[in-house]
Amino acid sequence: MASAAIDGHQDSGHFGDFGDAVRRWRDRVSPESAGLTVAGQQRRAAGLRREELALLAGISADYVTRLEQGRATRPSDQVVEALTRALRLSGQERAHLFRLAGLAPPGPGTVPGTLAPSVHRLLERLAGTPVAVFDAAWTLLLANPLYTALMGDGPEDPDGPEHRRNGVWWTFLGPPRRVRQSDAERRATEAALVADLRATAGRYPADPRLRDLVAELRAGSDRFAELWDSGAVGRHEGTRKTIDHPQVGPVTLDCDILTVAGDDLRVMVYTAASGSADADRIALLSGTVLPALLTSSAP
Template identity: 75%
Template sequence: MTTAEFGRAVRRWRDRVPPEAAGLPAGRARRAAGLRREELALLAGISVDYLTRLEQGRASHPSAQVVAALARALRLTDPERAHLHRLAGLAQPGPETMPTTINPSVQRLLDRLAGIPVAVHDAAWTLLVANPPYAALMGDPSGWQGDERNGVWRHFLGPGSRVRLNTQERRGLEAALVADLRVAAGRYPADPRLRRLIGQLRAGSARFAELWDAGAVGRHEAARKTVEHPRVGALTLDCDVLTVAGSDLRIMVYTAAPGTEDAERLALLTVLGTQSVAG
């Protein structure tokens, strides 16, 4: 990877994206017509510090997830996306690798759901983008790198999540996650990130290995989930998972019934944002 060339490309493309094209207010007194660094970091779901180091050539080897997130936030064309992957020293996306591109119609859907927690994952449950309400609810993911962004890895090998599960719910979720990963492995056999993730999980988690070897079947579907938030307490919410046909992207949406205490707490989180309530 040529870090200087990668950083120059990101800066050049950032300068050409008007904020309104990314669903952001144009505002006044902007020194440039393009995106500010903090705006691109927000859209890509990475920290401003990390983006700064990438643009200045002080950080090397960004993950495929980070490169895909930057390409999406910068509204790159397919040739430009391929070029950015080459600059990062990564294999270009192909038909046997998991899609990570959020197409314009899905992006418009996300823009219209800006007031409720929404996150988009790839077929292996790697987080691609999370909007501010989701970050406020589940914890700010902008500093997560590599495997930290994968929900299966976080459950079996990492810190888990804020979702409270009883024993039966936990076992059901684990079977569904492993089954989802098995389906993804069959559909995208040439994806090196997926193969590495499965190998790491089998080696590091006896529970994952048990379920994988047993051929666990199931599917991560809609459910009622209780989220333990460090500032506003427990929220019981409906969690719906929508799959995008043709790309296997998973859109996870959290909502609460109108007029309930859970709805009031969720609205409070949305107003306060991640800076005040993330823990």
């Protein structure tokens, strides 16, 4: 469930300020700090392009354009939250952007969704490694460009389902993605994710978005309902995964899940053994697919 709009409605008179704020904050984020620089690329501005902000936030470049121009005036709280992370806003700036969108900032007792500067620096240092950050409910918060190149475009769609960025939702209700799994592996992943989500629900019982997510999954998936009703509590651990990539072919990688304890975040890191064929495919992905992804739009 999206955060309630302030005073029950959106203040359209302030939405132009929303677009202005996004443009100003986009100009101050260097592409180098986000791992977006492509060798030999000519740039007209020091800050992020709209296409680059869209890539980092997991939304379309067209939607960023419409937001900045005031033609899209009802962004969900998930879209605003994604923009605050991609723009690296402070806590006060984050609250301000929510209010400019006519939304109340998420309150206490909800699953944390902010990224500390140290987490941003971690993604910068691992620019040559596919990395993504999830919150405790397995909602995708931020992915580096190489992760996006590996896994494909994110599920973000401003008019789509509310929980479209959530990994549990995509496991049970979303269309197939690039990860190849046997039936046994899929069932083990499903059980681990549900047990992990139940543990999170125990820590944040007052989070309305989490309650809505569980209700939607229970209503839409008999398998989820069965696992949820079993009462199992656990933690989703990393494993080896094979990703069928349309350009570089199958890539088998170790998937490790690191925990940022203080912020209750999950950092998913994909690696291959040095000198292996899979490492060569990641290098090919970084050298060909990623530059194409970053230069596909006009400057």
